[in-house]
Amino acid sequence: MELVCPAGSLPALKAAVDNGADAVYLGFRDATNARNFPGLNFDMDEISQALDYAHQRGSRVLLALNTYPQQAQWQQWTRAVDQAAELGVDAAIIADPGLLRYAAKTHPSLRLHLSVQGSATNRHTIAFYHEELGIQQVVLPRVLSLAQVRQVVETSPVAVEVFGFGSLCIMVEGRCALSSYITGESPNTCGVCSPAKAVRWEETPQGRQSRLNGVLIDRYKNGEAAGYPTLCKGRFRVGENIIYAMEEPTSLNILDILPDLMQMGVAAVKVEGRQRSPAYVAQVTRVMRAALDSCAQDPEHYKPAADWLAALDKVSEGQTHTLGALHRTWQ
Amino acid sequence: MKLSLGPLQYFWPADKVREFYRQVAEWPVEIVYLGEVVCAKRRELKLQDWLQIADMLTEAGKEVVLSTLTLLEAESELASLQRICENGDFKVEANDMACVRLICARPFVAGPHLNMYNASTLQLLKDNGAIRWVMPMELSAATLADIQAERPQGMETEVFVYGHMPLSFSARCFTARAHNLPKDQCQFRCLDYPHGMPLQTQEDEEIFIVNGIQLQSGLSCNLLGEMDKLNELKVDILRLSPQAEGIKEVIDAFDAARKGEQVAELPLAGQQWCNGYWHGEAGMVNVSKQFAGN
Numbered sequence: 001m002e003l004v005c006p007a008g009s010l011p012a013l014k015a016a017v018d019n020g021a022d023a024v025y026l027g028f029r030d031a032t033n034a035r036n037f038p039g040l041n042f043d044m045d046e047i048s049q050a051l052d053y054a055h056q057r058g059s060r061v062l063l064a065l066n067t068y069p070q071q072a073q074w075q076q077w078t079r080a081v082d083q084a085a086e087l088g089v090d091a092a093i094i095a096d097p098g099l100l101r102y103a104a105k106t107h108p109s110l111r112l113h114l115s116v117q118g119s120a121t122n123r124h125t126i127a128f129y130h131e132e133l134g135i136q137q138v139v140l141p142r143v144l145s146l147a148q149v150r151q152v153v154e155t156s157p158v159a160v161e162v163f164g165f166g167s168l169c170i171m172v173e174g175r176c177a178l179s180s181y182i183t184g185e186s187p188n189t190c191g192v193c194s195p196a197k198a199v200r201w202e203e204t205p206q207g208r209q210s211r212l213n214g215v216l217i218d219r220y221k222n223g224e225a226a227g228y229p230t231l232c233k234g235r236f237r238v239g240e241n242i243i244y245a246m247e248e249p250t251s252l253n254i255l256d257i258l259p260d261l262m263q264m265g266v267a268a269v270k271v272e273g274r275q276r277s278p279a280y281v282a283q284v285t286r287v288m289r290a291a292l293d294s295c296a297q298d299p300e301h302y303k304p305a306a307d308w309l310a311a312l313d314k315v316s317e318g319q320t321h322t323l324g325a326l327h328r329t330w331q
Numbered sequence: 332m333k334l335s336l337g338p339l340q341y342f343w344p345a346d347k348v349r350e351f352y353r354q355v356a357e358w359p360v361e362i363v364y365l366g367e368v369v370c371a372k373r374r375e376l377k378l379q380d381w382l383q384i385a386d387m388l389t390e391a392g393k394e395v396v397l398s399t400l401t402l403l404e405a406e407s408e409l410a411s412l413q414r415i416c417e418n419g420d421f422k423v424e425a426n427d428m429a430c431v432r433l434i435c436a437r438p439f440v441a442g443p444h445l446n447m448y449n450a451s452t453l454q455l456l457k458d459n460g461a462i463r464w465v466m467p468m469e470l471s472a473a474t475l476a477d478i479q480a481e482r483p484q485g486m487e488t489e490v491f492v493y494g495h496m497p498l499s500f501s502a503r504c505f506t507a508r509a510h511n512l513p514k515d516q517c518q519f520r521c522l523d524y525p526h527g528m529p530l531q532t533q534e535d536e537e538i539f540i541v542n543g544i545q546l547q548s549g550l551s552c553n554l555l556g557e558m559d560k561l562n563e564l565k566v567d568i569l570r571l572s573p574q575a576e577g578i579k580e581v582i583d584a585f586d587a588a589r590k591g592e593q594v595a596e597l598p599l600a601g602q603q604w605c606n607g608y609w610h611g612e613a614g615m616v617n618v619s620k621q622f623a624g625n
Contacts, residue, residue: 068448070470071477097428098451119446122403124429131432132455143502148404171546172402175444176499177469181548181614182538184607186469188446213613216532237531238509238541245530245541246505325502328514 001262003292004062004161005285006274008040013050015282017059020289024054025062025093026274031073032080033064034095034117035274036191047087060090064274066115067191068096078102085110091137094118095174095188100133113137116163117187119174121148123155130157137161139270141173145328146257150264159267165284166272167317168252168324170232178231183213194230201226210234227317251316252324255304258295280315287311332561332589334582335362335489337572338398338424340497340542342521345375351573352384356391358579359586362568363388364398364424366415368442368497370504370543371400371408373521378414385421398424401444402500402544409433424465436460443467443491444500448474450481463487465570468496468552471611472560479564487567492554493581494572495527495540495547496614505530505541525575538615550615553604555597558588 005021007013016024027033029041042050047063054061063084069077077099084092085107092110094100095117103110114120114129116139129135137159140149153160171178173187180186183198198213208220210229217234220226227233232246254261254269261269269292271284287308295302313319336355339348355363365381365388367373376384385395397415400408409429416423416433425431426442441447441456441464453464466475468491479488507517509528527540527547537549554561554569561569569589571582580598588594597604607616 068446070474071449071481072474074449074451096446096448096452097455098449098453101451101455120428122409122427122429124409124432125403125427128428128432132459143402144404145502151406170503171499171501174446175401177467177496177614178499178539178546180469180608181496181498184611184613184616188448188467189469215536215538215615216534219533235533236538237533237535238505238528241509242533243509245509246501246546247503328502 001266001292001296002268003285003288004268004270005281005288006271006276007050007281008035008037008274008276009278010042010046010050011278012274012276012281014053015278016285017054017057019282019285021059021285023060023062023090023268024050025064025270026050027064028080028083030076031067031191032069032077034066034115034187034191035064036067037196037275040275044083044087047089051087051089062091062093062113063087063089064093064115065099066093066095066117068117068188069099070189078106081107081110093139097133100129100135104134111136113139113161115139115174116141117174119172121172123152126152126156126158137267139163142169142252143172143325146260146326149261149266149326153265160265161268161270162254162261162266163252164254164269164271165288165312166251168247168250168322170247170324182215182231194228199229225318233317249318250320250322251312251318253309253312253316253321254323254326255291255308255312257323257326258291258304259299259302262295262299276315283311283315332566333361333568334359334585334589335364335568335570336360336582337491337494337570338364338366338368339573340369340495340545340547341525341527341573341575342370342373342375342519342543343525343575344522345380347525348376349384352388354579356388356393358582360393360571360582362394362396364396366398368398368401368426369500369545370521371405371411372517372519373543378411378418382418382420396422396424396440398442399426399430401426401442401497402502403427403429404502422462431456431459434460438462440489441465443497450478450483453478453486454483457483457486461486463489463568465489465491468498469608469614472557472564472609473611475564475566488565489568489570490554490561490566491552492557492561492569492571493585494551494574495549496552497545497547498539498614499546501544504544505546506543509541548605548614550603550605550617552606552608553597554606554609555584555588555594557606557609
């Protein structure tokens with residue numbers, strides 16, 4: 001099982017490669033990818049350097065082109081696909097069906113992965129993208145139970161990649177427009193969710209408050225840790241109660257079920273966080289590498305070490321973790 | 332322009348659903364989308380029941396399309412989907428590529444959740460049998476104009492013009508969560524909320540509506556004031572979303588407006604609307620419109 005790690009900068013890429021990532025994924029510094037954040041990502045020259053650095057050390061580089069190009073900007077996305085082929089990246093991670101078709105027709109030797117933003121949650125959808133558009137790997141949305149992942153792996157015509165660690169999307173990726181409803185920008189359209197430019201913090205007599213384009217996302221008591229105001233992790237009123245109506249701030253962590261994933265034939269496990277620091281990438285990559293190696297060596301006796309979990313919790317949202325949908329025992 | 336009634340997003344008792352569509356038979360909509368699109372656990376009506384309603388509406392002169400689930404995970408869900416695709420009588424609306432595959436190039440409607448953001452994707456779907464596409468919620472009139480200029484020949488365009496917009500889908504059930512129930516023991520609480528459950532900020536601003544595994548826009552989208560633009564952009568079909576009360580009056584207003592009558596406002600007092608997506612802004616925004624002659 002391969003370890004796929006994020007890089008939002010050259011130092012982060014080096015951190016991933018140096019700490020044992022089999023592959024590193026990154027994006028151009030524009031709206032063609034789903035981490036279009038200020039100060040992040042790569043230009044052509046930096047990707048060249050990234051490719052050299054990774055390839056010399058036996059790691060691969062995957063380029064995320066995983067937003068949905070609208071008609072007026074179509075050429076910008078197809079140019080990005082051309083550049084990916086020209087640079088010789090090891091695969092392009094794409095979500096848009098039209099763009100996948102362009103890539104498959106124009107650059108038949110470019111390996112294509114279906115992005116998590118492509119919302120492929122079942123074998124028919126994966127087969128469609130494989131038969132029609134030639135994808136060779138699929139990244140599963142974080143909505144499937146472990147049993148469902150197993151079923152997909154058993155019936156998928158292509159390699160299956162799952163998320164292993166990082167911030168947790170609880171909606172079907174690629175099918176969430178909550179962010180654009182509040183701010184005008186979403187992952188699909190602009191490569192951002194709850195964008196930083198729409199965030200406002202306020203100190204009030206009731207405590208600290210976070211707003212997104214004016215909409216109150218959360219209110220914190222004195223001394224309570226305040227997290228980034230991602231829309232789906234705010235506290236809202238539903239019925240009588242004010243609750244985390246969608247999800248608590250927490251991170252996905254699959255270390256507990258690593259042997260299951262390995263045994264069922266999952267091809268790759270992905271770490272979220274191109275927006276995070278090189279230190280985060282180094283830390284998470286190191287722990288995941290150790291866990292994967294330990295599990296591969298002796299899956300029967302594998303057990304996540306306490307210091308791995310502690311190290312990961314330290315860089316987790318809300319300093320806590322969950323298996324997300326994977327722990328569901330029902331449909 | 333034709334009017335369509337989109338698929339029912341909420342979970343209503345079977346009798347209420349049948350009664351609702353008996354009324355729809357008399358309303359001035361040309362197309363009716365039927366079936367469960369949100370949650371596979373909602374089984375008040377089986378496929379046979381939906382087909383009975385479909386027959387009744389067909390006899391009343393409506394074009395009926397069977398709509399399908401947006402999130403498909405379990406094998407049982409795929410099997411149900413296949414039965415719908417192979418019904419033999421009615422066209423199907425696909426909201427996931429699994430449906431597009433199972434349709435096997437028979438004529439189908441590409442639903443709003445297929446992520447069609449450009450003409451290249453439309454062409455791909457047309458090559459697989461799509462005869463119509465429904466614009467995704469978050470696209471603007473400007474993007475629609477760009478796509479329409481490149482739209483594959485013979486493909487109809489449908490735009491969601493009225494109702495709470497379906498914005499996201501999850502594996503978790505937010506209605507069950509609001510009742511502190513696990514999803515597999517949800518007790519079908521959605522039945523208690525024919526309009527869904529409002530989700531408000533701590534300042535009582537209604538930003539979303541909780542509808543099982545789906546979240547909808549807190550405000551209802553309303554493009555009644557955009558009739559000229561919709562015409563100019565050669566939109567073929569206007570989609571209105573079913574709601575428990577008042578939808579007949581809304582349909583009448585759109586019916587009058589498409590016939591060229593001046594209808595400045597919907598007959599629902601005190602409601603707030605949004606149309607931000609259409610204007611390229613945040614979806615929740617209401618861009619007020621200057622009516623010609625006002």
